[in-house]
Amino acid sequence: MNEPLTPATPEALAEAVRAHPRVLAIGARTKPRLSRMPAEVTLISTRALRGMVEYEPDEFTFTARAGTPVREIERELAARGQYLPFDPLWLDAGATLGGTVAAGLSGPGRFRFGGVRDFILGIRFVDGMGRLLRMGGKVVKNCAGFDLPKFMVGGLGRYGALAELSFKVFPLPAARLTLQLPTEGAEAAARVFTEAAGARWECEALDLLPDGQTVCLRLAGPAPAIEAVSREILARWPGQALAPDRAEALWAEVREFRWAHADGVLAKVALTPAAMPALDAAVRSLKGARLHFSAGGNLAFVSLPPAVALTALPERLRALGLAGLTLRGGAPLWPGRHTIPAIAGAVKQALDPDNRFPPTED
Amino acid sequence: MSDVLHRLAALLPADRLLTGPAQLAAYESDGLTAYRTRPLAVAIPETTDEVVALVRFCHQEKLPFVVRGSGTSLSGGSLPVADGIVIALNRLTRILRLDPAQRIAVVEPGVVNTQVSVAAAAHRLHYAPDPSSALICTIGGNVAFNSGGAHCLKYGMTANHILGLKAVLPTGEVVEWGGASREHIGPDWCGLFNGSEGLFGIALEITLQLLPRAECFYTVLAGYRTLEQAGDAVSAVVASGLLPGALEIMDALALEAATAAVHAEYPPGAEAVLIVELEGTREAVAADRGRLEAIIAGSQPIEMRPARDAEERLAIWKGRKSAFSAVGRLSPDFIVQDGVVPRRRLGEALRHNGELARAAGLRVANVFHAGDGNLHPLILFDGREAGALERAEALAGRILKRCVEMGGSITGEHGVGVEKLEYLPAMYNADELDCMMRLRAAFDPLGIANPGKKFPRAGAPALSQRGLHPLERAGVISRE
Structure with missing residues (x-):
């Protein structure tokens, strides 16, 4: 496989998108399943696209490049007594801000004030036509235009390549x-x-x-x-x-995720506390399965050893009517309940008419 | 009655399809009263199935539709179009489910904002977004315009409290996104739909997140000699690391209005009043209130008035929330603006707005959500005066452009509607607008859902009528 491209500016990112018929932006690949691609897809790494663009502690806001490690951001915020309240994941592993948004992942702290979707304010991103666009804003309150920044949360980079992100932050608790x-x-x-x-x-x-x-x-x-x-x-x-x-x-x-198996499937599941016992029983019936319930029972992470069949988790989630996302391992990308409304295709076409980014289904 | 209305009549009983001029008059305008358009008809569905049938009919007939809740939009979001119908959702008022264990409510779009909190109160829960119109505005309208309120810095806007949506898109497709979980899988469709100003369709069932009501509040009102001092006090509170639930400022003209309207009492000589509210567990509030008092005492207030009990707290909020309608008593007409600036530039923005107002010869009252930099300049004018509305709108435009130049937004919570159509390009370039138009076309290839809002309507006049006819206003004539 070719080495990924490493644009160092948003403009260079746009150029990289324009220069290749099939592309996907990747961060530190801490969730490798999300960027498992056939060889014809050119991977664009955001590792050179990093750093804080502006940080205004008095405003409770910052803007950073997509490839900035969240660890770096957390450190800069902490120096001014602030933080991202949703406990971003895989900081030691090098997870990036863009990857956190694209994967739509929040940690335990999302319980109190909300998840990544609740703190994102604005983005600069490259659409499927290679245009560098700004959506949303840099202020904590703004409702002009459509809220594409939120839509990119969990969009897996299938609708655009993130270049810069603006976030709201809070003062650290005493x-x-x-x-x-x-x-x-x-x-x-x-x-x-x-x-x-x-x-x-x-x-x-x-x-x-x-x-x-x-x-x-x-x-x-x-x-x-x-x-x-x-x-x-x-x-x-x-x-x-x-x-x-x-x-x-x-x-x-x-x-x-030190509790999880190093290999095998790791998946996120959205649920309610009422569904915890059933999910727990269904998952623990698989040999060697581990699971962690987070955010007051609204979020679960399931880790399966490699020996477990890749169809096992999707089957069980479907039976429970739950939706999931595979982060690591070879299971289907969207295990469990998954519907594809016609509008999903239309929006994909609107943002990416030439299917430059990977399909949302795989 | 035209052919299309005859066919439409087959969908609803006659008493729920209004076509007479007198009946339509009540729907000609919304909270932005300077604009007025008579629709072809008003359809009043009582079930979500009827809503779906109406939208599918509109799609089949290429008939434009505008959705209306309580008609409180301050940006003209529910202003009818002359060649289309209004779908009024006021009868879809069922709270379908209230689950205190999961802390959610599933509601129909016509449910009034405060009704959710009223229903949830027995479980010590509440619905956080609280626009000033909460007593009458509907959740469906809140979703369409991603409404805010006084608690956005800490709690976010409507979108942050919508967990799931069942909606009918302008194509007639019915979709369900999200659900009872606070987490979602896949792109955040609910987030995209929120604030789409009716262009993406109609929310039929809305899953709301409920939060435990804060156990304890501590509300302080402080009077200042200047607006700048009040603004500095906000910066000091924010810099201290406290996270208040609300931070509001009212200027002298707004204070005058609130005093006249609801007999609110403010520190004598105050040119500005700051309201700060801490909330949380009783222990947390007890620990933080001393810090807050020290910060405010250090900000040179004329007077600091902590609310001693729930009644005094309500009185403080009553004065603040009544300010909009109260200003109506000071002036025959006013425009409410909704620009946002970075918080540290509040003082500069207010000074600048004051200069612009003086230059335009108009009075401007300021009420604003200081915690999040959301200004609400109320531009007073007398619509009977020739050219007054135009001058007021020109001033509003200058204020909004200034907000964008300062790194902010043209709208914090009221939406673009018809009112700020011409200012969207100040925030977004041609490619960005094109991207949004493409999204709109994906949801609504025929362009029938709330046409002429958020984006100018191609090939059609922007407005069929502006304001009341002078004789109409004088009560000499009326349109039925």
Whole structure:
């Protein structure tokens, strides 16, 4: 396979798109299934298209090039006491901002204030005709034009190549506290999630670890406030508060997928807490399967060892009426419930009339 | 009745298809009262199946349609077209599902914004987006225009609270996107549909995310001698790392209006009032309120008035939310603008707007969402005066262009509608507009869904009539 192209400016990205009949922009390939392409597709790496373009801490906004590692952005924001509240994933692995948007992936923190779709403000992207276009804005509130920036979230680069992205950020909470609550399985965890999500506590994250026995609940805010709230939670359910370094290690393990099999299928599933027990049972019936429930039971990641048949997860998700996206491994791109309305083809044609970017189905 | 209306009559009972001039008069205008157009007919469906049938009929007949909820659009988004029908959704008011465990509501498009929070209140939940018109505007309209409100910095706009949509597209295709989960798979179709101003079709069933109502609020009103001081106070609050639920400013003229309308009381001598609201757990609010008070005390207010109880908090908000209609008492007519500027340039923008207003010889009241840089200059004019509307619109245009030059937007939450058609090119170049037109054509190849909004309508006059006829306004004549 040829080395990917590495344009260093948005204009060069547009030129690269124009110069090839079949292209796909890629980031650090931390989700390799999303860019598994036949040989005739020219890959355009965003690794040289990186760096903060502008950062206005007073505005709670920044604009960065698509290939900027999220780790770099997080560091720059933290230096000014700010952060991306949706806990982007695979930071150590080098995940890029553009890849995070294209894959539509958010981490545990999306529970409190929303996911990547809720913080993206604007984009510069290259459409299928090779035009460099700006959509959305750089201010936190804007409703002029169509919201293509949101549409690109989860679009897998099939509708355009991202060059620059503008985001809203928030001030870092003064303190954080993680509680571990021992739980007996997914059904019990779903009950904890539902109650905690509706309570007055304003939890920042609510996950169930792959052991299926440990709910992790994270609080954020002024230190005396979250301490008081944590006492109330620990009076409701037995558990313990983690020391800061242990908590940090735990969330890093979640965000870096250290719990998952190194090989085999890794997939994202969208669901509700009510569907947790059924998904848990269906997945755990597969030998060696692991799964992590995140965002209060609205998000699950399923990891299967290579020995499991590639059709197993799609079959099970379909039976449950759930939709998924395969991030790693050879399973179909869209396992589970998947419909293709006529409008999807029409919009693809509108943005990419020559099918320069890969089809949305594969 | 024309042939097409005869065929349309087969779809609905006679009492739900309005064609008489007197009946149509009520639908000629929306919240942007300077514009007025009489449609061919108004169809009033009662079920989503009827809505789908109407859209398919329009598609088959190449008949333009404009959808209307409560008609509160401030950009003329539901202004009828003379060669088309209005589809009025006010009878689709069912809350189809309220699931407190999943914290969602599934509603029909005609449900009024606050009704969702009223229904959810028993479960200590609420629907966060709160446009000033929340008491009457509908969720369908909120989706079409991606409505905002006073809490957008922290909670985002309508789009951030829409988890799923069932919609009929202008081609008659019915689609379902998203659902009860807060996560989605695949491109964010709901996000794209939100704010499409009726050009992408009609939302039939809308899945809303509900949030637990904050346990505790702490609302402070502070009066300042100058607008700049109030603006500086906003910057200081934001720089402190606090994340208030709301940050609002009203200027002297807006204060005068609110005082007259709802007997709001403000610190004497205040040229500007800042409203800051913290919200969260009682412990978090208790920990943060001291910090907020210290910041405000350091910003040289004339007076700082924390709300001591829920009643005082409501009074503060009543004054703020009534400001738009209150300004109506100061002037026979006004235009509300909706530009956005980077927050740090608020003071500069206000000074500049003031200069533009003085040069135009018009009064401008300012009410704005300071937390997110969203200005709402209310341009006062007397429509009976020859050329006054045109001068007001010219001033509005200058203000909007200035917002774009400052790195902002022509609209934060009201949408482009008919009102800001000519300003969209200030934000987007020809290729970008072409891209949007291509998207529009993908959804609506015939161009029948809300034509003439967001983008100029090719080959047709932009408006069939502008404003009331002077004799009509004087009550001498009327169109039925």
